[in-house]
Amino acid sequence: MSGWDALHRELGVALQSAEARRAYRLVRSNWEALSDFEEPEALVSFLTAREGDSRAKDGLLAGLVTLVQIGTAASFFVALLWLGLWPGLDSVYRRCLRRTEHPPAEVVSSVAASFMALVARVNLSGVHRVAGTLVRGTERDVLKAWQKDLSEQRRRARLESLTEVNGWGPSVAWLTPFVSRGRSFSAEVEELRAWLLPLTGEDTALVVSLVLREEDAVEVAASLGVSPETARKRVRRALERLRKMKKKIPDKDFLSRNGGWGCFLEFVDSETTERAPGGSR
Structure with missing residues (x-):
């Protein structure tokens, strides 16, 4: 099983714990938009389906982002947010995997880090489409981070080449x-x-x-x-x-x-x- 598939499995397992179920029931009792989703799996199914009201989905995703940002049972709602956006994030991972020579495990790490950093800082007041903002923003941030790393590698290579005493080209x-x-x-x-x-x-x-x-x-x-x-x-x-x-x-x-x-x-x-x-x- 690949690291990406293992991540998906772990996120699914995170929904099964008694603590997660209690957290979901508590939030559902105070959040009318969840009234149609008795179990968290039903919510994930709705968010990942091709059909369905896109505005309703965005409202639910915005609520999950808010819960994560304020730290309400964070690990459980992080899992819900990941799974609710999984089709889009899965496409991001696979595109990023094709764009780079990095090992798959590093691509998983890059996508996860970029996604979580974006969720932590996103200002929902200026967001029109939550799903698109988070998915496309994750891909953008992964590529920007890789570009920064590559630029740093090239800078170091140039510096090392200048110190090469025999003048026959870069040492890296x-x-x-x-x-x-x-x-x-x-x-x-x-x-x-x-x-x-x-x-x-x-x-x-x-x-x-x-x-x-x-x-x-x-x-x-x-x-x-x-x-x-x-x-x-x-x-x-x-x-x-x-x-x-x-x-x-x-x-x-x-x-x-x-x-x-x-x-x-x-x-x-x-x-x-x-x-x-x-x-x-």
Whole structure:
């Protein structure tokens, strides 16, 4: 079992203790929004389902963030918050794993640290979508931390090279050419959008919004004047076209330090065959 899977299992176990059940019952008796969720598992199921009122979900997530921030049975509500956002955080972990040469255990640690730091400091008064803010913010912070570490490694390598007495080059091997870690995820997505446009045409906005940015399908569909089911069908067809063109697409430096288009299409294969909007998971 991987460290990420082990984390998921441990979070699930955290909901089972007698202390956790007591904490949930106490909060539920004073929080009307929880009245429909007799057990914490029911709350998690609602938060992770593709269907459901996105505003209601955001209200529940905001409440969980507040409970964590004020320290109310913190470990239990931390577990609830993790599990309620697990589909999005799972995608963040898998994308980050593809972006780096770090071992999986280090990626787990980076995602967990960034998520918990963000939960501790987020100001909900300025947040429109809690789920999107926490998920995308976690990914952003992981990449920023990696960029900072990489910059420090390169700085140290330059300093050591200056002290090399024989003048034959740096005493520490230079890192592999840096590509995507130097750009934000949003910048990469916008550049990728431009390259996708000739391939997926009018469906490009849907692919970017639903697959890459993981935005709410109902809201995206409404903004484009189509039904959610139509939006999902168009995304599935677009992804199928991309998979069929995989061998014909030239390599570009998108979404991975080493992968380019190939990495994006591997992402499409693994993340959308089962996880495509409207698919089973």
